[in-house]
Amino acid sequence: MIDWQTIFIAFFGVASVWFGVGVFRTASMMRSALALLFSQTALGAMFLAMQAEFLGVLQIMMMATEMSIMAIFMVMFMMDPGGLGEMDMTHQKRLSILAGVAAALVTAGVAVVAEWGAIAAAAPAAAAQTEALGRELLGRSMLVFETAGVTILTAMIAATAVAVPAPQRDRRS
Amino acid sequence: MSPELLLALLTGAALFGVGLYGALSQTNLVMIMMGVELILAGALVNLVAFWRFLHPESYPGQMFVLIVMTVMAVEMAVGFGVAIARFRARGSVEMEEARELKG
Numbered sequence: 001m002i003d004w005q006t007i008f009i010a011f012f013g014v015a016s017v018w019f020g021v022g023v024f025r026t027a028s029m030m031r032s033a034l035a036l037l038f039s040q041t042a043l044g045a046m047f048l049a050m051q052a053e054f055l056g057v058l059q060i061m062m063m064a065t066e067m068s069i070m071a072i073f074m075v076m077f078m079m080d081p082g083g084l085g086e087m088d089m090t091h092q093k094r095l096s097i098l099a100g101v102a103a104a105l106v107t108a109g110v111a112v113v114a115e116w117g118a119i120a121a122a123a124p125a126a127a128a129q130t131e132a133l134g135r136e137l138l139g140r141s142m143l144v145f146e147t148a149g150v151t152i153l154t155a156m157i158a159a160t161a162v163a164v165p166a167p168q169r170d171r172r173s
Numbered sequence: 174m175s176p177e178l179l180l181a182l183l184t185g186a187a188l189f190g191v192g193l194y195g196a197l198s199q200t201n202l203v204m205i206m207m208g209v210e211l212i213l214a215g216a217l218v219n220l221v222a223f224w225r226f227l228h229p230e231s232y233p234g235q236m237f238v239l240i241v242m243t244v245m246a247v248e249m250a251v252g253f254g255v256a257i258a259r260f261r262a263r264g265s266v267e268m269e270e271a272r273e274l275k276g
Binding site for chain 2: 002005006009010013014016017020021023024029032033036039040043046047050051052054055058059062066069070073074076077089090091092093095096097099100101103104105107108111112116117118119120122123124129132133135136137140141144145148151152155156158159160161162163165
C-alpha cells in the first residue's frame with residue numbers, strides 16, 4: 001500500500017526535476033534563477049519527507065539565499081536578462097542532450113539494478129537526529145568539519161582577490 | 174527495493190542528467206554554474222536517501238551532505254569571483270569568447 005511518505009517524495013521529486021528542466025527552457029534569466037530556486041526548495045521539501053528535518057530546513061534556507069544572489073548576478077551580467085531579444089545562448093545542443101539523457105539513464109539503471117540491502121523502517125526523531133549530528137560534527141568528524149570551514153574561508157578570500165581590480169601602475173613614478 | 178528509495182534515486186538521476194545537459198550546452202558562465210548546481214543537487218538527494226533508507230543510525234552520511242553543500246557554496250563564490258573578473262576585463266561572461274582564464 002502506498003503511504004503519504006511515498007506520495008510526498010514522488011511529488012517533490014517530480015517538482016524538483018520539472019523546475020530543473022525549466023531552468024534551461026526559459027529565455028528570461030530571472031525566470032531561470034527562480035526555477036532553480038523552486039527546484040532546490042522542492043528538494044529541501046523532499047528531504048523533509050524523508051525525515052531528514054535538519055538537512056531539509058538547511059537546504060531551503062541556504063538555497064533561498066544562494067539563488068537570490070544568483071538572480072542579482074544574472075541581471076548584472078547577462079546581455080539580455082529579460083529574455084526579450086530571444087537570444088540563443090546555447091552551443092553543441094544535440095551532444096549535450098545526448099550526454100544528459102545517457103547519464104540519467106545509466107544512473108537510473110544502476111539505481112534499479114543494484115541490490116541495496118535491507119531497508120530501514122524508521123529514522124530517529126528530529127531532535128535525536130540533530131543531537132547525534134552535532135555530536136558527530138564535534139566528535140569523530142571534527143577534522144572534516146573544520147576543513148570544510150577553512151575551505152569556505154579560503155574560497156571567500158580567493159573570490160574577493162580575483163574580483164578586486166588589479167591596481168593601476170602610476171606612470172609618473 | 175523500497176519504492177521511496179527508488180523514487181529518490183530516480184530523482185537524483187534525472188537531476189544529474191538535466192544538470193549535465195545545462196553545464197554542457199550553455200554558453201554563459203552563470204548558466205553553466207546553474208547546471209553544476211543541479212548536478213550537485215542530484216548527489217545530495219542520493220546521499221540523503223542512502224542515509225534515511227539504508228543507514229539512519231549512521232551520521233557520517235549526514236556529514237557527507239554538509240560537505241556537498243559546502244562544495245556548492247564554494248563553487249558559487251569562486252564562480253562569481255571569476256565572473257566579476259571576466260566581466261570587468263571583457264564586458265561579458267560568454268564562455269564562447271573565453272579561450273583562456275586570463276583576466
